[in-house]
Amino acid sequence: MLTIDNLHARVAGKDILKGLSLEVRPGEVHAIMGPNGAGKSTLGNVLSGREGYEVTEGSVLFEGRNLLELEPEERAAAGVFLAFQYPVEIPGVNNTYFLRAAFNAQRKARGEAELDSMQFLKLVREKLKVMQLSPELLNRAVNEGFSGGEKKRNEIFQMALLEPKLAILDETDSGLDIDALKQVAEGVNALRSPERSFIVVTHYQRLLDYIVPDFVHVLAGGRIVESGDRSLALKLEEHGYAWVAEHGEPAGASA
Amino acid sequence: MSQPARTPFVAALAGAPLPASGIAWLDEARRGNLEAFVAAGLPDTRVEAWKYTALRALAQRGFAAGDAQAASRPIDPALLALPGAGAPALVFVNGVFRQDLSLPDALPAGVSLQPLSGVLERDPEPLRFALARYYREAGDAFARLNAAFAGDGVVLRVEAGVRVAAPLRLVFVGAGAEGDLAWHVRNLVELGEDAELTLVEQHLGAGEQGHLGTQLGDFALHAGAKLHHAVLQQAGTGSSLFRRSHYRLDARAQAHLHALELGGALARHDLCAELVGDGAAFHTHGAFLPNGRQHMDTQLAIHHRAHDTVSSSTWRGVAGGRGRGVFRGAIVVAAGADGSDATLANKNLLLSPQAEIDTKPELEIYADEVKAAHGATVGQLDERALFYLRSRGIPGAQAHALLTAAFARVPFESLSHEALRNHVEQLLLAQLPG
Ligand SMILES: Nc1ncnc2c1ncn2[C@@H]1O[C@H](COP(=O)(O)OP(=O)(O)OP(=O)(O)O)[C@@H](O)[C@H]1O
Ligand SMILES: [Mg+2]
Numbered sequence: 013m014l015t016i017d018n019l020h021a022r023v024a025g026k027d028i029l030k031g032l033s034l035e036v037r038p039g040e041v042h043a044i045m046g047p048n049g050a051g052k053s054t055l056g057n058v059l060s061g062r063e064g065y066e067v068t069e070g071s072v073l074f075e076g077r078n079l080l081e082l083e084p085e086e087r088a089a090a091g092v093f094l095a096f097q098y099p100v101e102i103p104g105v106n107n108t109y110f111l112r113a114a115f116n117a118q119r120k121a122r123g124e125a126e127l128d129s130m131q132f133l134k135l136v137r138e139k140l141k142v143m144q145l146s147p148e149l150l151n152r153a154v155n156e157g158f159s160g161g162e163k164k165r166n167e168i169f170q171m172a173l174l175e176p177k178l179a180i181l182d183e184t185d186s187g188l189d190i191d192a193l194k195q196v197a198e199g200v201n202a203l204r205s206p207e208r209s210f211i212v213v214t215h216y217q218r219l220l221d222y223i224v225p226d227f228v229h230v231l232a233g234g235r236i237v238e239s240g241d242r243s244l245a246l247k248l249e250e251h252g253y254a255w256v257a258e259h260g261e262p263a264g265a266s267a
Numbered sequence: 268m269s270q271p272a273r274t275p276f277v278a279a280l281a282g283a284p285l286p287a288s289g290i291a292w293l294d295e296a297r298r299g300n301l302e303a304f305v306a307a308g309l310p311d312t313r314v315e316a317w318k319y320t321a322l323r324a325l326a327q328r329g330f331a332a333g334d335a336q337a338a339s340r341p342i343d344p345a346l347l348a349l350p351g352a353g354a355p356a357l358v359f360v361n362g363v364f365r366q367d368l369s370l371p372d373a374l375p376a377g378v379s380l381q382p383l384s385g386v387l388e389r390d391p392e393p394l395r396f397a398l399a400r401y402y403r404e405a406g407d408a409f410a411r412l413n414a415a416f417a418g419d420g421v422v423l424r425v426e427a428g429v430r431v432a433a434p435l436r437l438v439f440v441g442a443g444a445e446g447d448l449a450w451h452v453r454n455l456v457e458l459g460e461d462a463e464l465t466l467v468e469q470h471l472g473a474g475e476q477g478h479l480g481t482q483l484g485d486f487a488l489h490a491g492a493k494l495h496h497a498v499l500q501q502a503g504t505g506s507s508l509f510r511r512s513h514y515r516l517d518a519r520a521q522a523h524l525h526a527l528e529l530g531g532a533l534a535r536h537d538l539c540a541e542l543v544g545d546g547a548a549f550h551t552h553g554a555f556l557p558n559g560r561q562h563m564d565t566q567l568a569i570h571h572r573a574h575d576t577v578s579s580s581t582w583r584g585v586a587g588g589r590g591r592g593v594f595r596g597a598i599v600v601a602a603g604a605d606g607s608d609a610t611l612a613n614k615n616l617l618l619s620p621q622a623e624i625d626t627k628p629e630l631e632i633y634a635d636e637v638k639a640a641h642g643a644t645v646g647q648l649d650e651r652a653l654f655y656l657r658s659r660g661i662p663g664a665q666a667h668a669l670l671t672a673a674f675a676r677v678p679f680e681s682l683s684h685e686a687l688r689n690h691v692e693q694l695l696l697a698q699l700p701g
Binding site: 060061062063083084085087088089093094096099100102103104105110113114115117118121153154170174 | 650651655656663666670672676
């Protein structure tokens with residue numbers, strides 16, 4: 013589904029990703045952990061097409077297409093979704109209006125019929141049952157005045173509604189209380205399917221108790237330096253990232 | 268002493284016949300104002316109030332005085348429709364009242380609404396104070412022209428204690444003619460004690476034209492009166508429109524103005540409010556959206572002259588293309604106007620590198636215990652918000668339009684009339700690229 017090969021990316025004149033490779037197959041859940049400033053959010057931004065993130069080397073294929081030459085909205089329509097580490101407040105844009113505009117824009121881009129406001133509200137109500145988001149938040153401006161946890165839930169709610177093929181969750185667990193964490197994890201698990209893949213960026217192995225990953229990777233210095241199964245997260249929790257530096261050799265070298 | 272050569276603008280109007288009224292004081296005031304206009308011509312940019320709005324190009328154009336065919340110009344009724352806001356009460360075409368297009372709903376008792384032309388024929392005396400004025404300031408060219416030539420307009424009075432719920436709609440249309448012409452309207456609105464009124468004022472364009480329009484409006488609010496005034500300026504794209512509004516608020520009177528400036532090649536609005544009674548409140552909310560080569564200039568001057576007076580001004584500017592916006596917001600708190608509270612905020616958005624907005628908040632305070640805050644900014648769309656929308660599948664152009672509309676919409680969130688608010692929303696979305 014997603015093949016990242018030797019990806020180099022530069023932000024504000026600084027090289028951040030330095031030869032990152034990753035293969036995500038349909039239905040898989042990959043967790044990415046790594047120290048602050050390692051380039052985890054940069055990876056999410058590059059994959060979703062944010063301006064200012066310049067790819068200097070390497071390639072990204074998504075379902076056989078060159079993802080890097082698509083506009084952000086084209087990537088969304090193709091099925092890529094990024095749950096932001098810091099969702100943006102957009103005063104003056106009603107949340108429901110925004111959701112329908114996004115939903116219909118994607119359908120239109122895929123040549124599917126758009127939903128009218130009645131049909132769309134019906135869908136929203138169904139998704140709300142699954143996602144436990146206060147309906148009141150839908151009548152407000154996008155993320156405006158939302159608490160940190162509400163913003164994260166809103167991201168997952170959008171994901172549930174847009175049903176992407178590949179969802180990248182950037183620290184969606186940060187700032188969530190224990191109940192919210194479980195609800196978000198349930199929301200993600202409800203969407204897991206043999207066709208849908210996830211990249212879950214997190215600092216805490218606790219999230220991985222709820223969203224059980226197929227693979228765990230360590231991103232440090234702009235590369236994947238260690239990959240393993242669930243147990244890697246436990247080792248990291250116990251020993252910290254210094255352990256990777258001592259113990260592991262760069263993943264690129266062994267591949 | 269040698270006079271400067273007359274510009275084509277002045278020359279075309281200098282010799283034009285004034286409307287004949289048969290009223291000695293009015294004829295005299297008209298002559299006097301025309302003489303003053305001819306002597307001074309148009310202000311140049313050395314006049315502070317015209318610093319950012321150059322009239323050089325306008326001065327080189329000649330406009331015929333008035334439209335002899337105004338009464339018979341065909342107007343598509345669809346142009347005059349405004350969903351949810353009733354039929355237009357009075358319609359003026361090129362400055363002339365059009366009975367055939369005006370459909371005043373049965374006016375409630377205590378409301379008198381007449382075209383100025385009719386009042387001048389029947390009972391002009393009560394208007395003498397307002398119409399026999401001379402305009403003496405350096406920048407008064409358009410007020411002088413208006414005082415000299417305006418033969419029509421709106422005369423509206425709401426008796427004390429009368430509250431009118433349904434909005435009253437006034438429509439001013441600039442309609443294509445054989446050549447470019449100058450038209451003028453003079454409006455006089457008075458709300459008696461504790462009266463309440465919602466007024467919708469629209470400026471529209473019909474057909475290709477490059478007319479000059481001027482409007483002079485006086486709004487007198489007696490103690491406790493409440494005026495909701497919405498202005499939708501959609502003048503024809505080639506036209507020049509100069510409006511000047513004066514509001515006078517007695518004790519506890521309240522005015523809420525919502526103004527949307529969309530039309531005209533050159534549109535200027537001078538708005539002066541005098542809060543002369545204790546506890547008077549004046550709230551303005553507006554947006555100007557110059558695009559293409561449009562030039563829009565809004566000049567606010569709010570004078571706090573009594574105790575505990577309140578004013579707030581929320582204005583947004585959005586300039587695209589080679590559009591130019593000018594905003595001046597002056598608040599003057601006079602000596603003795605203790606306890607006044609004044610806020611003014613003007614935020615602006617530039618959508619293109621050639622667009623320009625000049626904004627200037629001014630605050631002069633001569634009283635004690637005054638609360639005042641003002642600020643102005645000019646910026647671009649938030650790149651992070653743009654990316655957020657696009658990352659959800661919304662195409663770039665649509666995301667731009669959405670964010671811009673959201674920005675420009677802010678002043679109208681307080682517009683209580685729902686149909687009007689929706690209409691404004693539609694106008695904003697239609698105006699913006701994408
Ligand atoms: N737009 C930008 N301008 C300048 N520097 C940037 C920008 N985006 C990222 N960086 C820099 O790139 C590096 C990687 O940032 P990134 O946000 O990808 O880290 P991260 O792994 O997500 O960290 P964290 O765990 O703290 O979220 C950091 O040094 C950061 O300062
Ligand atoms: Mg990050």
